Amino acid sequence: MATVARDFGRHEGRGAHSGENSLRDNKISRRRKTAPRQVERFTMATTILTAEGATRRTETTAKATYAPLVVLALAQIGTSSDSAAMNLATASLVGTLGATLDDIQMATTLFSLIAGAFMIAGGLIGVTIGLRRTLAIGLSLAALGEITAALSPAIFSFTWGGRVVTGLGVCLVTPSVLGLVAALYQGRQRAIAFGTIAGAAALSTLSPLILGIVMDSSGFRLTFAIMAAYFVVVLCCARLIPRTPASGGHTHFDVAGTVVAALGMGLVLFGVAHLSDWGIASPQKLCPFTLCGLPPTLPAIVVGLVLLGLLVPTERRAQRRGNPLIPRAFVTSPSVRAGLSAVALPFFYMGAVGILATPYLQLVTGFTALQTGMLSLLSGIPMFLLATFLPKLAPHLSSRLIIRVGFIAIACACGLMALGVQQHGVTTALFGGMALGGFGVGAVNSQSNNAVACAVTRKEAEQSGGIQGAARSIGLALGTALAGTFLLLTMAGGFAAQVASAGIDQSYVAPAAETASTLMSDSAFSDEARTWRADAAQVDKLVDVKASAQADAMRLSFGALGLLMAAGLLTTRHLVETAAPRAKQDKAKARRPR
Structure with missing residues (x-):
């Protein structure tokens, strides 16, 4: 009552303005009464919209079959096969376009730089304009880049037209493939889908055998034209992929x-x-x-x-x-960082083995390109089998345990390959190590992508494709560059250390040191040494020192790679466990009608 009296006194003292104030107070009172109703209506509308969005997303997930997964796997095979085609095109580019090795290295490096630099942006584009639309744009750019490369009249247009456009297309295709898996599939289906994509990447190791035959018979133009047609076919099949609802919130890039x-x-x-x-x-x-x-x-x-x-x-x-390019969880979450490490390290291993084993087999032991391609099946087949079928056949196995076993297998494979390197050739231990490495990579790849997607929210999982793709590219580039640099440095250092105690004439030391960091067969280095007018005894000593330095450097490189892969075990402690619980499986089996 006292409060009412004070208010009434204030109104009375305001004189002529009291009527206006009373009218204003009445309006405020009515607004206060209606405000809860408006808030209630807004809350109900928001709830309805959220429920409708969730229903649409659930319906999309429920309707998702494995038909879209086939299209996504084909897209993954295409991007991986493009790199294989470029690796096989060296001789044809030199003979047809008059390219130099520096030109070809520029084309390869430029493609890798574009793929690594813009892959993360591809993930953000996917959640901004839609993953299926981004995939279609990426496939279109890839096809355009391949046909540009096939029709290029000079190496300049091949590099800055064909390879650049294809690289931009790959930056959109890879994040879209991984993002669509996270968007379309859940639970065990998602684990199987990610394993299928990893198996598709492993299956692309067979593409050099097919593309090599085309390259040898018809040259690079027909080879890249076939790749362009392949991407067009996958683009037409992209209609099988259902539209995914917007993840929300990305209004500004x-x-x-x-x-x-x-x-x-x-x-x-x-x-x-x-x-x-x-x-x-x-x-x-x-x-x-x-x-x-x-x-x-x-x-x-x-x-x-x-x-x-x-x-x-x-x-x-x-x-x-x-609208962050890299959501905060990908930097602060230990589970996400552990998953990304599991994504990157197998590609680091593959890049390192590619720069170590392949040149040694071809340049030192005399393996042909076809023989080397056939040996890639030793790692490609087990990689494909484990990555594809392990999530389907053993969903109850601990994903964290599978990744750890995979890292152990890769580390042991490096040890076997180190033992398989001999002074003047290789033994079967090298081939056994390549096969064991394929098992290890397949095991890790069968779980790593799903480990990242399950450690973040759904929206972040759909955007994670770009970050996971960047982790692949960075791992592959670092493995290739660091392993190659380590090999060359240890080879040059080992040669310098051994030549001092081998009784070699000092007049031959300087020219021999210039080739110390180059892999060469015994016969090729012997021919090189004879150009220095060295006698037979000096040539034999130089060849032995060179062969010993090469073999020691290869063993040290494989050993260092194995230690790094073993250190990958330290990153697995925070991995998200994605295995299906046995209890749920037992209940499901009990409910099945007999």
């Missing part, structure tokens, strides 16, 4: 984060890719220019790392706007 990430990752990959041929602390012969007396490799890596450091505050601002 994170341009700043995309630019900073692309520049940073591009510079890092550029520097790492040229460590072996341009040098680290002192410039090598192939180094095109220097910066203050240093090769540009280390400065590029340092500047790239600084830019990636600036990406942290950039993404914090983007996170507040709701």
Whole structure:
């Protein structure tokens, strides 16, 4: 009552304005009464919209069959086979377009840089405009790039037209494939789907056998034309993929984060890719220019790392706007970091083995390209079998245990391959190691993608395709560059250490040191030594020292690779467990009618 009296006194003292104030108070009172109703209506509408969105998403997931998975697997095979076609095209490009080895290396490096730098942006594009639409755009660009490469009149248009456009297409295809798996499938279906995609990547190891025959008989033009037709066929089949509902919230594209990430990752990959041929602390012969007396490799890596450091505050601002290029969970969550490590390390291993084993078999032991391609089946077949069928046949097995066993198998495979390297050739232990490595990679790949997707929200899982694709590209590039650099450095150092105690004439030491970091067969190095007018005794000593240095460097490289793969076990502690519980399976079996 006292409160009412005070209010009444205040109204009375306001004189002529009391009527206006009373009218205003009545309006405020009516607004206060109707506000709860408006909030209630808004809440009900929001709930209905959310429920409808969830229903649409559930219906999409429930209707998803394995027909879209076939299309996604075909797209994955296409992107992997494109790299195989480029690796086989060296001789044809040299003979048809007059390309040099530097030109071909530029085409290969440029493609890798684009794939690594823009892959994360492809994931954000997918959740912004739709994953199926992004996949279609990526397949269209890939087909356009392949046909441009097939029709190129010069190596310049082949590189800056064909390879650049194809690389941009791959940056959209790979994130869309992984994102669509996370969007269309759940639970055990998702584990099987991710395993199928990993198996498709392993199955692409067979493509060099088919593409090699076309390349040898008809050249690079028909080969890349076939790849263009392949992508067109997959594009037509993309209609089988259902539309996925919008993940929400991405109204503005994170341009700043995309630019900073692309520049940073591009510079890092550029520097790492040229460590072996341009040098680290002192410039090598192939180094095109220097910066203050240093090769540009280390400065590029340092500047790239600084830019990636600036990406942290950039993404914090983007996170507040709701459209980050890299969601916060991918940086702060130990489970996500462990999953990404499991994605990257097998590709690091494959890149390292590709730069170590393949050149040694061809240049030192005399294996032909076809024989080397046949040996790839030793790792490709078990990789395909485990990645594809392990999630389906053993869904109850611990995913964390499978990944750990895979890392152990890869580490043991490196040890076997190190034992299989001999001074003048290889033994069957090398081939056994390649097969065991295929089992290990297949086991890890069967679980790693699903481990990342299950560690984040659904929206982040759909966007994770770009980040997982970038982890693949970075792992492959780092494995190739670091293993190659380690091999060359240890080979040159070992040769210098052994030549001093081998009783070799000093007049031959300098020219021999120039070829110390090059893999060569005994006969090729013997012919090289004779051009220095060395006598037979000196030639034999030089050949023995060269062969011993090469073999020791290969063993050390495989050993270091094995230690790194064993260290990968340390990253598995925080992995998300994705195995299907046995209890649920037993209940399901009990409910089945007999």
